[in-house]
Amino acid sequence: MHPIGADPIVVVGTGPVGIRVVEELTKHGCSCPCVVYGAEPHEPYDRVRLSSLLSGRDDLSDLQIDSVSSNSKVSVRLNCRVSRIHPDERAVVDEDGNVQPYQVLVLATGSTPHVPVTLSGVSLPGVFTFRNLGDVEGLIARRTRSVHTVVLGGGQLGLEAARAMRRDGTRVTVIEHNSHVMYRQLDRLAARMVQRSLVSDGIDILTNRNLVMAIGAERLEAVTLADGETLSCDTLIIATGIRPEIKLAQDAKLACGYGIRVDARMQTSNPNIYAVGECCEYDGQVYGLVGPGLAQAQIVARVLMGQTTSYRKPALASSLKVVDLPVFSLGEINTLPSTHTSWTWENGECYRRLVVNRGHVEAAVSIGQWDDVTQLRDKVSLKRRLRPWELWRFHYTGQLWANVSDVSVWPDDAQICSCNSVSRGEISRVITSGAKSVDDVIAKTRAGSTCGSCTALIRQLVEPESAPPISELSVSLRLVAMFAGAMALAGLVVSVPYASTVNPQFALDMLWTDINHKRLSGFVLLGVVLLTLPLALRKRTSIQWGAFNVWRLLHATIGVLCLGALLVHTGFRMGSQLNFLLMLTFLGLIFAGAVVGVLQSFEHRLNGSGQLSLRKMGATLHIFLLWPLPALLIFHILKSYYF
């Protein structure tokens, strides 16, 4: 731990990561004053949502981060660029020449847009980068006037910019030098779906093309492609990636690669200087996403507060919406060896692909809504394997896990907000301790405050009426299933005693002593058993008639009838050999079904993976025990006639 003396902790950068460092320090009760330098003139804002601002989905106030301005220990110096670091004197100098000594220096200088050096004419008016609020202000001004905007770069940022610019009917062309858009995140098929969606939205996409020149006398008039074609346009947005902003660090002789090199504690080569976010390089890798940056901010705050902690490489995952199309990507799907197994599922609207190496997901791509995404990301970051049946289910249904759409049954440690690492359990705790609305939860946990894509999940948790409401049907189902379970259990342990006297119980005994009665009750039982099968068909075929929960209730009721017929047929005597096996199978089958039914009826209430996996086990057992029945039944009936 660093001795906390008179000098403040200085943070360079007011981006989301820099601000998060200060927030985390405050949260951990840091008594040391903080000074935050921001080169931009604006109050700290959420850079991640700039594309929403550009498209008009959010306004400026939505982007404001005002969590630090109210803190008396924190002084924020905006529009004040730090020009030099003096590591030996432990001080920074701003562009006005003011010297600020520091206890500890945290660099969160972020990145600058990468502009290809081969491209000439980038200084012409009408050529924009897409990085900061200033860029967005300029673009908003252009948006309404622009007739044709060319976006260079088909990455995530480029596509978002293209979409935002398209809003007012502006013609937009995206130029991508790779064979498809979002080349790092998507495979060819997924990219084709994204492109199709973009094209249908009116955005032209030119792939395998490169831009060499921006032409114009006083302002941009056209661009020239590498193959000589010229496109007339009035706006060019360059979105060809980022370069970590490391000039300050280089000047201070800190070890730098592509970014500022840090260890797992976010410490640079100088023990008093730390670096976080897009400007730093950990284990040879610079992360251009907000999630890892915020996690790094958390690490650095903990390190400064003397806690032992270290940074873990995140699963490179991103969820975004491209032209309202949910796109999820994890890992680098195009660079994996072909020895890995690839699992694909698609249904026209959705496309999902997993690349799996011995159960571990190495990469994943999904286009369209996919509820498994959060759990999948958790599995990957915890290095958990996928089970073979999960992969089979994925192959067949596109879902890895059953019923994940109900967020309340997610496991406690499943992440809801991956930007801020907030788990389902944490949110549930906040809700139990009094949070009443989505905004309450966001204020208390910060879940959903960064990219906002998880607010729907939070709403499901906080407003139960949006979760499946308890219906009278599920109460009925519970009663019927409990009755069936109790009866099946009773059948396993007790049986009707035979009459001890010929009068008057003997007549009842005829049910079990008279062969004709036995055969009649046996065939009635068989008929009732067959009545349970339509549910299986309803589940597995395209028959969609009637509500499923009505079918399920009916199925459970027929299950009880089966037990009634079984009682008449056998008196719940287990018999021996083949008969015993049949009884055991049949009663076990019904009991497992009853367990599933009871758990199903509590679905709206219980949560956690325990219930989910118990129900899954029950359902598997229910089906598994059904399988021996045909062979056993055939011979049970046959032998009654044969012998």
Added chain:
Amino acid sequence: MNFNIIAWTSWIMASVAGVVYLSYVMTAPDVDRTVFVPGPMTDGHHQIELACESCHGTEGFTDAEVLQNACIGCHGDALEEAKDDHPKSKFTDPRNADRLAVLDARYCVTCHVEHRPERTHAMGLTLPLDYCILCHEDVALDRPSHEGMAFDTCASAGCHNFHDNRALYEDFLVRHMDQPWLLSSRVTLLANFEAVASQIPGYPVDHYPMVQLAADNADTPADPGVLHEWAASSHAAAGVNCKACHQTDQGWQDSPSREMCGACHSEESRSFLLGKHGMRLAEENLLRELTPMAPGLARLPMKSDAHSKELGCISCHGAHEFDSRSASVDACMNCHDDDHSLAYEASPHAALVRAESLGQLPPGSGVTCATCHMPRIEKDYFWTFEHNLVQHNQSETMRPNEKMIRPVCQNCHGLSFSIDALADVELIKRNFKGQPNASIASVSMARERDER
């Protein structure tokens, strides 16, 4: 491939395999069909559980007649012998049609269903014990003494049996009610083979004239010990030489088969196959081959070192000595290990055997295991002579044990005492050491009615 396709394919394959396997088990000859048994069999039939065909027939899909014929095939003679009180003819009589409607006693299985241990009572009865009420509800009208008696005591109190009442019917009781507990003449039947052999049809008396043979007369050289045993046996006494048993159409046999014994001892062999010791060998009834009975298969307690012995003629009679004395006690004790058997040595019956062997009592005074359980009975040949055969079917004098009274007990004991003794479970456990505690009312009730 799709998980579901694999799962469904494996299921279909497993089901087909199961069906094929079970079809094979159901129909192939000489296969263990235990898997189809709906429940363990009664004590009477458990030995032949695997010979499904013996009752169900060799053809599948049989009807009630096949079962009925199987019952009668083994038990018909005994029922006739017992002068069955409820024969089929009683129920096929049109005058009893109303009773037939209540209880279809034309078929054995109406009252004796196999494979139903949960409702099987003593004697393999699978009806509630008060079944007599179905027809005899108004018995007290005729016999006021029976007023208020519970109907489940008819057969359990020692008064009545459904089939065999030879020693229990009223006239018999009246006739013997004044007998003392111990009769003045107390001997059992003695062997009389020598006297009647020449008259027994089919006995090859020409080959084996009744001449006492000595060791020197043996027609085949053999070990002196063996020769000595043979010379002392009843075989030597009846002129039966070595080759009589060992020489067959296929030449010399070291171990003669049971059929060789049966060639002369056909009646003993026949009853042996009907009894508990030989029923597994009765291939004619079973319609399949089973291994011989072994004590290890029995449900009664058996000595642990005897479990793997196999029962045949020589297992009890020995190979050359053929000593009926040792066959009647020692052979039993080699295997049987229940209280009744173990108490025999200290019983008054055993003391009689010792006294007889010391010459203190006349021949036939001793009471061995066989005296009661495999007694000598008189087989009547055309009203000209009687052969005192050993009944090798134990159930002839057992189950219910009142069957023993006339052929066995009444040789020495009075009727009333015999009925009481056989009703006293504890006394039987002690092998009749002491006096019976039970007192069956039937004799005194018969007396009262007679005196009125």
